[in-house]
Amino acid sequence: MMMRLLLVALLASVALNSAQAEDGYRLWLRYDQVDGRDVRSGYRSALRAVVFQTTAGEDTPVIASARAELTRGLGGLIDRDPTVHIVAGELRPELGADGYALKAVTVDGERAVRITGNSDAGVLYGTFALLRKMQLGESLDELDETSVPKIARRLMNHWDNLNRFVERGYAGFSLWEWAYLPEVISPRYEDYARALASTGINGTVINNVNANALILTPEYLAKVAALADVFRQWGIRLYLTSRFSAPMEIGGLETADPLDPAVQAWWDAKVAEIYTYVPDFGGFLVKANSEGQPGPHDFGRDHADGANMLAAPLAAEGRDGIVMWRAFVYAFEDDTDRVKQAYNQFVPLDGKFLDNVIVQIKNGPLDFMPREAFSPLFGAMPHTRLMAELQITQEYLGGSVQLAYLGPMWEEVLTQDTYAQGEGSTIGRVVDGTLKGHPLSAIAGVANTGTDRNWTGHPLAQSNWYAYGRLAWDHELTAHQIAEEWTALTFDAEEDAANEIVEILMGSRETVVNYSMPLGLHHIMERGHHYGPGPWVMGGRSDWTSPYYHQANEIGVGADRGQFGSKAINQYALELRQQWGNLDTVPDNLLLWFHHVPWDYEMKSGRPLWDELALRYQQGVDEVHAMQARWDDLQGKIDDERWDATRQRMALQEKDAREWRDACLLYFQQFSQRPLPEGVEPAEYDLQHYIDVNRRYYPGHPGEY
Amino acid sequence: MMMRLLLVALLASVALNSAQAEDGYRLWLRYDQVDGRDVRSGYRSALRAVVFQTTAGEDTPVIASARAELTRGLGGLIDRDPTVHIVAGELRPELGADGYALKAVTVDGERAVRITGNSDAGVLYGTFALLRKMQLGESLDELDETSVPKIARRLMNHWDNLNRFVERGYAGFSLWEWAYLPEVISPRYEDYARALASTGINGTVINNVNANALILTPEYLAKVAALADVFRQWGIRLYLTSRFSAPMEIGGLETADPLDPAVQAWWDAKVAEIYTYVPDFGGFLVKANSEGQPGPHDFGRDHADGANMLAAPLAAEGRDGIVMWRAFVYAFEDDTDRVKQAYNQFVPLDGKFLDNVIVQIKNGPLDFMPREAFSPLFGAMPHTRLMAELQITQEYLGGSVQLAYLGPMWEEVLTQDTYAQGEGSTIGRVVDGTLKGHPLSAIAGVANTGTDRNWTGHPLAQSNWYAYGRLAWDHELTAHQIAEEWTALTFDAEEDAANEIVEILMGSRETVVNYSMPLGLHHIMERGHHYGPGPWVMGGRSDWTSPYYHQANEIGVGADRGQFGSKAINQYALELRQQWGNLDTVPDNLLLWFHHVPWDYEMKSGRPLWDELALRYQQGVDEVHAMQARWDDLQGKIDDERWDATRQRMALQEKDAREWRDACLLYFQQFSQRPLPEGVEPAEYDLQHYIDVNRRYYPGHPGEY
Structure with missing residues (x-):
């Protein structure tokens, strides 16, 4: 009875403490107990010992870090602290400087995992990889794999x-x-x-x-x-x-x-x-x-x-x-x-x-826009390391308020x-x-x-650090793949909920593009803090204004970078010049990056450009609403703390998305002189209202600190 | 066996979590389990229920906060969540607007504590007082007390x-x-x-x-x-x-x-x-x-x-x-x-x-110096609320690096x-x-x-927030009394260690006075960031220079605010004018606030002023060394995390204290032209070195943000 009471007390205390701990500080290194008694006991039997093998076989500060991480990780995951053996091995050229090999082995008749690297760092990375596998619930039986970084x-x-x-x-x-x-x-x-x-x-x-x-x-x-x-x-x-x-x-x-x-x-x-x-x-x-x-x-x-x-x-x-x-x-x-x-x-x-x-x-050749053509320098300078x-x-993708998982952009x-x-x-x-x-x-x-306690402000912005x-x-x-991994490491969620988070992440960057700078538009944000719409930004040096980039007039919108424009397209390989230089073959998402296009130009959808543009803005807002609804459904399926912090930011993002749509459409409508197509909500205020929005003391703005 | 293993796992996990939690975030509201099985069971029997009694007897948002705090506190302290009864009571004028009464009562035949206030706030304060009593291990038997704030x-x-x-x-x-x-x-x-x-x-x-x-x-x-x-x-x-x-x-x-x-x-x-x-x-x-x-x-x-x-x-x-x-x-x-x-x-x-x-x-009438005479306005303006x-x-007392418990100053x-x-x-x-x-x-x-995660930077600076x-x-x-209370609430320490912390706190402000501005010196810090010594600060408006305040010359040092000086002393009552205006009766610690005193003036100690001044600076440094030694002895007697964070800051404080001593003595020695008395360590560098110290981007300095 005594024991039972104590146990209840302990359980209550654990619950309290781990509830407090879901503030995001632990990132993807949470090391909470592995789910499933069988899985845990499987891991325990597979990990009676761990062997760190480097060419030197020495116990260095980096090896000590690897061991400390192992102790921390396995203590949390399976409540074990296996014996660590540090041994010297042959150089394995295929592992390079930082690569590692993980292999299930037997040591003194007991099952163990050997982590091999040519360097201490390799062993450290292998240690994290092993812990990651266990956090993801992957089997260690017959473990035998290597991983080598592609970039030095x-x-x-x-x-x-x-x-x-x-x-x-x-x-x-x-x-x-x-x-x-x-x-x-x-x-x-x-x-x-x-x-x-x-x-x-x-x-x-x-x-x-x-x-x-x-x-x-x-x-x-x-x-x-x-x-x-x-x-x-x-x-x-x-x-x-x-x-x-x-x-x-x-x-x-x-x-x-x-x-x-x-x-x-x-x-x-x-x-x-x-x-x-x-x-x-x-x-x-x-x-x-x-x-x-x-x-x-x-x-x-x-x-x-x-x-x-x-x-x-x-x-x-x-x-x-x-x-x-x-x-x-x-x-x-x-x-x-x-x-x-x-x-x-x-x-x-x-x-x-x-x-x-x-x-x-x-x-990109401009500056971290939500979407740009790539920088042509990557295809140039054959005798130079690049x-x-x-x-x-997220300088141009909503700071730490808006959700934009950048994995798809980097891919x-x-x-x-x-x-x-x-x-x-x-x-x-x-x-x-x-x-x-x-x-x-x-x-x-x-x-x-x-x-910020959770390192990145927006709880889900940790995914970008991880993905990078x-x-x-x-x-x-x-x-x-990375979104799945990060989600599994970061949340205690059933498969359905985890999949839902992954899908929300995967669509999020394109959503920001849609409600802020769709169809290849770029650099139409407010000056200075770069947050929120500013297609009207003028004055000062011309390359810091918006019209320099969107070139909107009564005829159309977009930057002509083709043969009769700035010729920027000539900095790309012939294959790309041909594809992007041609209105028929340029993808919609780079259209206004390379071309000044008439408002009534018939898009691939069959709609005139103006209608397409307006519908994209609307689509961005609609996607935010859908994302909010999906997130609301996740209540109770992940911890309340991060769920609610994200929910609050999404409410602000929704306001921001509407501001982008309304401000940009009102602004461009001055030139297009066309009505909003069906399905696009009219703006709440007049254009001057949006121009007058003045975000003072916005984070990250060097002019105000 | 199963049970035992589980228990071990849980205990390990609790240890891990509570170790992580000692980052100071919880302040004095830690609510860890009360020590001692008897004490806990005593509290459990005394707290079968809690009665919140206000004149309205309504369940308001503030009452909900009190209840939430009770749940949080008692959950942690004794793993109980007693029934809360909200009842209406007579107005109790002696409790005023915010006061509370705590009383052991019986409800439905069970022991309970009644928290009475005229207002919801009174009940909230009473709730915190009850939890504080339990954190301090005080008995709730025959509880019957009231507390009313003196200031509205x-x-x-x-x-x-x-x-x-x-x-x-x-x-x-x-x-x-x-x-x-x-x-x-x-x-x-x-x-x-x-x-x-x-x-x-x-x-x-x-x-x-x-x-x-x-x-x-x-x-x-x-x-x-x-x-x-x-x-x-x-x-x-x-x-x-x-x-x-x-x-x-x-x-x-x-x-x-x-x-x-x-x-x-x-x-x-x-x-x-x-x-x-x-x-x-x-x-x-x-x-x-x-x-x-x-x-x-x-x-x-x-x-x-x-x-x-x-x-x-x-x-x-x-x-x-x-x-x-x-x-x-x-x-x-x-x-x-x-x-x-x-x-x-x-x-x-x-x-x-x-x-x-x-x-x-x-x-004080100047600006939060380590020590000042009080502002004479407190003794004036009888028809005005003050x-x-x-x-x-700690603008002038070492920021969040140096330890200065301000309770004694405010007392x-x-x-x-x-x-x-x-x-x-x-x-x-x-x-x-x-x-x-x-x-x-x-x-x-x-x-x-x-x-900062711990709210106040220096782990011990929380004591100042609490004391205020x-x-x-x-x-x-x-x-x-406040230092004892805060220490007991903030650390898990045996009585000896707790007493040691209290003594370290109690002496700390005078130590800062000694190594920075002893004997009534004031406003001799560096300009702008106000950190570190700057008796040489000149240029710009005179009332932001140091010589304006220390008035050092070949004859002596100190601000003459007496009848032949600025007459500031006339702003005080006759009793103080007589005491402070007279070199024989002014306390050493205000000497140079009110008087320009010759370097060879014989102090109460029998030493000439110069020697006394130098020895005070040395004493400040010595006290820091003693404090470091005492703190070192506390290792293992409190949690490592806050112990080490404090130890590191003390190392920086020691450097600062030596800088203050050396810089000020070298500077004043230019005027006194006297050797350092025995027992005072010579400066490590020459005066120019200290003048050249240039703290850029120091926290809290408005000019650099």
Whole structure:
């Protein structure tokens, strides 16, 4: 009786605690008890021991992390802490630097799992893979599999300022508590590193590309080193952005000319100094001569001059640091179509970059729009290492309010064929280096993390962090597969409910496209905070206005980038030029990206463009309503805490979607002079009402912090 | 066997969860199981039922909160959820509006506790008091006690900006997620309100005194209303700061002259509008004509004109809103000693303020220094309602890095005799209204809360939030008593360890005084962020420099505020003038506040002033070392998580303390030209090194966000 009472008390207490714990902090690493007594006992018998096998066979800090994760994970999943054996094995070339093999083996007559990697990191990734399998309820019997990452440097990019403001951050503020480093180490640093390592991320750029030279001073390097010390234990290398004018700002020089010997010497010494603080420093990410950032052009030099100067010391003295030089450059003084400028600046430099320079290219040539044609640079520069920059944070896709699972967008990008070396020259193959045989390959994702308890603000936005990490490891995974995985790891849900969540995720990005920028429309958001509609935005530099991009007039709408327009289409391979340049063959979803189309143009649907456009906006709103209804049905099928947090955000998204539809249709209707087609709800207010909406102090807006 | 295994698994899981939970989020409301089987069963028998008795006897939202807290608390403490009876009772005048009575009673033959209040809020406070008693292990047998708050309006002041930056905030960023309100309600809003209610706080001013008129626009009022809806359920009324120039900034008027009928009409309408959003709106807090804020002086009017204009509509139509008009005013154009200016401006206005205006006075006449003489306004203005503003956030006492339990400071302030109506005219009695018989009494604490997981950054800084709340309820509680209570509620510690924590807390503020501004020194910190030493700070307006306050020269140091100096001492009662004006009777700790003292002046200790000063600085550092050693000894006696977080901060505090000592002594030594006395460690660097320390992006510094 006594026992029974105690048990009841304990159960109540467990319920209370685990209810409290569903605040999303644990991400996809929840490690709650595996469902099903049989499954649990199956796992227990299969895991009497775990063997960590590396070529060195040493117990290092990274191996200690793997063991700690195993203890944490298996403790939660099956309430066991198996013996860990650390052994040395032969080099297995097929596993590369970071790959792993998982195999069911027998040790001292007992069943065990062996996790093999050439490196400690490989074992760490294998450990997370094993735990993931168990979280997903997969069998460990006859386990025998390997996995090797396709891309060598799998990076996070943080646009974090030293005052903890995060540019385009919607999940609170920067995780880095600069004022208190290096003495005070937030426990969150390690949880962040664990989360990265769990998907195979192995590097992080911790500060904003709109850079501050102070990060390179000894005072800050001591703080940086303290972060690197934490990250290193999880196989994560630390990188910094470097402000090109740092030699002048903190070095006392009168120039930052990359060909000036004093400048070169300053950077040589600075790089050497950084390595004294961070011996495994990964390198620099640089935004130069773009949006006000200093760069080599200020001194009459080109991007290669700038990048190579920084790259040289990073490769000296046995170092293996790299420079990631961003191709996100454009100048409003240049009246060339903005989407053409990066190509024009960079292609002539092909072959001029040092081997440890890699050009970092946003997926589209404009700027992380809900949908863009891909950046033509991916199909160019055969003698240059190229990497992709994806944006996990939803700068143009609804911050952390609107739901937009980005897996499908990234799948679209990574499987896109550039035709650079004939059919099959996908961006994925450009980025993983196999297309050109470059050994240095990399990918970057602009983080959506912050101090919010659940890391990403929107509970479901965690899926984007996860998806980025998984794609960085293996860009051939499908968005659907990753959504299934993430959902299963993240929620306790029956199969039907889990499927429903996956379907909601899968459609969500296209929904945002539909109610904000359908049919290839782009850059028609409000200025500054980039949230909500602003097709009317005018004034200031023309390439930051909306009409520059939508070109609406009485005849039609859309940007003519064809042979009689800006000719941007000529930056693509012939196959794409032919497909996209032709009104009959261009897909609807890129129509207005490449063409200025008359309002009465007959679309594939048989409807005139205006009607099609209006119906797409309406469709976006309808899809939000459907999503809300589906989510409402999930009540009680997942935990209340995250269910309700998501429900609240969807209510705000619904308001936003209607605002987009009404504002954009009222605005474009001024030009089309046509009535809304049947099925499209009339706007609630007049156009001026929407123009007057003034979102002040919106998160992530650099002008207001 | 099965049962045993399950039990082991459950215990492991409980341990894991409760280990995770010691991140400080739960504050002093942890409700972990009560220690001791006998104590638990005693509580269980004493609490078969709980009776909530109010005059109305109705089940209201506040009563529902009390019941929810009871369920949460008793579930955790004794794993019980007793029956709750809600009954109506006679008015009990001795309990006032918010007081409560707890009494052991019998209901249907079973033992119960009755919680009586005239109001729902009284029952809520009684509920928290009952739970606190149980957390402290006090007996409920023969329970029969009452408690009534001495002060009517017990307020938090948040210096939060709309972009979520918190001026002088050191615990992350603002809790209010403006961009997502009113649709998205963070669960943290309710936990915040619970924490306030648990100590009896009944109001909160949610925005910065350096005010932004936007908060008064309909867009923001809808957001404000959503917060008020959450707070109201916990008996908390919401207040706003109002920017005096709002009629011009958001109202389209050309003036904000308080005597202009259009301005009055604008505020009348604005107040009426606010009440449509927040029916129990508490009123306005105003910082006017101070540090750049607009105010009535801009229009040739006085503070009473300004305050009364705002107060009139707050008292109209049955409303009971108030205006809290801050006395923190000074102007650098005025060459009067800054500490005299508020008195000079306000005393002539005594009797001119409407009944629902209360003048809000910082404890000292300068600005929340580690120690100041009290503000002489507390002993003046007999015909005016006066309230105290205390600063919970440690603007001048080490942010959330240094440990400074402020209970002793506030006890010092509240028990200070003003002699305004003869001996016993303490500030506590001025503030609670008993000295002058004012029915409107209030107290404000500038919050130290933010988005940090543990609310306050430093784990032990929670004690200041708690202490403020408890003193606001009953200013006669001692700092020691509160420290004991807080420690017992916050940690699982044996008696010895708990006593050790209490002693560490109790000495901590004086330690900060010793290493930063001993012997009555003040305002010698760095400019802007106010962190670390800056006795050399010069340039700009003189009243923001350090020499203005320390007056160091070859002869001596200290501000002469006596009859031959600024005569600030004349603003105090004769008793204090005599004591403080005389070098023989002024206490050491106010010496340099009131006197310019020669370096070789013989102190009570027999040592010359210079030696005494140097030894005080050394003592501060020594005390930090001692504190570190004592804290180290607590390892394993409290949870590791908070122990280690505190240990890390203490390491930073130790560095800070040495910096203060070395920088200040090197600086003052330039004037004293005397050697360091024996026992004082020489500085590690030269003076220039300390001058060159440049803390950029320090939290809470308004210039850098």
